[in-house]
Amino acid sequence: MGKKKIGFWGVPKPEIIKEYRLKYPNDEFVDLCMLHGAKKTSILPDTTCKIISNIMDNAIHFKDDLDVIIASVGQEKCDSGRFVSRILKDMGYNMVFSTNENYNDAPISIPISTSNLPLGEKITKITANIVEKDNTQYTYCKPQFGFWGVPPNDFEFLKLFPNETHVFGWTRCVEAGRPADTELEMYVDENLPTVFFAQTFCNKMQLAKYLAKKYGGLFIDVDDYATNSTKAKIQAYMRLG
Amino acid sequence: MLYIDAGTSFSKIMATNGDTMASLKPICESENKKFYIIRSSEISKLDTKFDGGTGHMSNDYLKDGIEVENEILALAYGVKKLRPELSTMTVLDIGSRDTKWVSFKNGKYKELDWNTACASATGATIEMLCKFYNVDAQTLKANKDKYPVTCGVFGMEKIMDEISKTKNVETAIAKYIHGIAFNAWNFAQKPEKIYLSGGFCESECFVKSLENYCEVEKLGRFVLVCGLEEQY
Known part of the structure; x- marks a missing residue:
């Protein structure tokens, strides 16, 4: 058995995160959306988005180490996340359901999304902040490009973007603490060449494709890892756009 | 200078500034340039390193330090x-295994x-079908x-069904090509x-099929390799 864990996905309410941190003080938090070396299971259909597949595969992989799974089941996640939470409960996992849909009117703060960090690092820090707030001061950069979307399964293709890339879409909503704010999710800088990314089979493909067309951006969908042609499209868009 | 667009089935080569491919016969020549086409499976026999390249198969045939160029950029x-006189346009390239366009x-x-x-429904599929049924x-x-060929496998099923019913192979493949267009x-x-x-410029069946939907102007098979000269 490894170190005991609290699994989670999406953006559970901070109060629930805090409650379970106190309940299991020696546990580590594991974001089940991410790759952790789990074997692929065949419980979900092949046409399931890779992030949701990761949740199921990781839950099976870590089963004996998981004290609890905190599942985002509101509009801040998706129907698939909600259904998987029910499947896992049925399979005997200790599940806690969280919805995170109501926010105050505090000004939106997104220092990481607009910082000069490499894009992959920006997204890693934003997701890490879900369980552990970090108060680092970030340096703003003037953007050359925009990246719209969710944290991808494959971080490799993010290396194609320069540090001067601002983050939009759901990832920006997560940093702002408003993960179900669709208005903020649909916001982009219309003067900025932007790549609109969604995981293949994720319903956010609808928004990504629509917004890419509306703002003259590039729509890409990636299932597990970005293909050479997807990477080439991004490179060509950056040089031609 | 030697440039290569090494596709999955065929490679297109352009020699400029007096360079030449001694073992190959040019398909055409213009403005101190010679153009060649060779099966990609034969490139290694040329024992040549190129000054620039694009395409799935070019990586092993470039001079040291030369990187493969992006195919969409080569097309653009x-x-x-x-x-150069065109300012508003859409150029479409259909290869053996992929389709790309830029506007x-x-x-x-x-x-x-x-x-x-x-991309199962592109050039390589047609080549295989024609070989299999011995059709020119x-x-x-x-x-x-x-045929609806959004899924190449379903499209293939339509071909098999039509051939088993009518025995008319040419008609079945032509409908498939129309679906691709x-x-x-x-x-x-x-x-x-x-x-x-791309290679479909040489298929009247494809060009006529595409003309059902838009005006078509053929640019030939050397567009990408011409684009390489601009990039290296």
Whole structure:
């Protein structure tokens, strides 16, 4: 058995995160959306988005180490996340359901999304902040490009973007603490060449494709890892756009 | 200087500035340039290193320090080189295993896309079908009907069904080609005119099928390799 864990996905309410941190003080938090070396299971259909597949595969992989799974089941996640939470409960996992849909009117703060960090690092820090707030001061950069979307399964293709890339879409909503704010999710800088990314089979493909067309951006969908042609499209868009 | 666009089935080579491929016969020559076509499986026999390259198969055949160029960029720069007077256009390239296009408006980049994931229905499929049924692709007549080939496997099923019913192989393949043309036009965002690049320029069946939906101007098979000259 490894170190005991609290699994989670999406953006559970901070109060629930805090409650379970106190309940299991020696546990580590594991974001089940991410790759952790789990074997692929065949419980979900092949046409399931890779992030949701990761949740199921990781839950099976870590089963004996998981004290609890905190599942985002509101509009801040998706129907698939909600259904998987029910499947896992049925399979005997200790599940806690969280919805995170109501926010105050505090000004939106997104220092990481607009910082000069490499894009992959920006997204890693934003997701890490879900369980552990970090108060680092970030340096703003003037953007050359925009990246719209969710944290991808494959971080490799993010290396194609320069540090001067601002983050939009759901990832920006997560940093702002408003993960179900669709208005903020649909916001982009219309003067900025932007790549609109969604995981293949994720319903956010609808928004990504629509917004890419509306703002003259590039729509890409990636299932597990970005293909050479997807990477080439991004490179060509950056040089031609 | 030697440039290569090494596709999955065929490689297109351009020699400039007096360079030449001694073992190959040029397909055409113009402005101190010679153009060659060779099966990609034969490139290694040339024992040649190139000054620039694009395409799936070119990586092993470039001089030290030369990197493979992006195919969409090669296509974009190629059409600019060949047709500098065009400021608003869509150029579409259909290869053995993929379809890519880029459009410009008033001289500026507008949109692009590249599809390889569902590219079972492109040049290589037609080549295999024609070989399998012993049909000369050049003699195929365009057909007003088409198969839905969004999924190449379903399209193939339609061909098998038609052949088993009618025994008319040429008609079945022509309908399949019409389906590819319709798909390509949709994929390129339904432009009024397509500047066509790649091996399908030589298929009258494909060009006539595509003309059901838009005006077509053929640019030939050397667009990408011409674009390379601009990039290295």
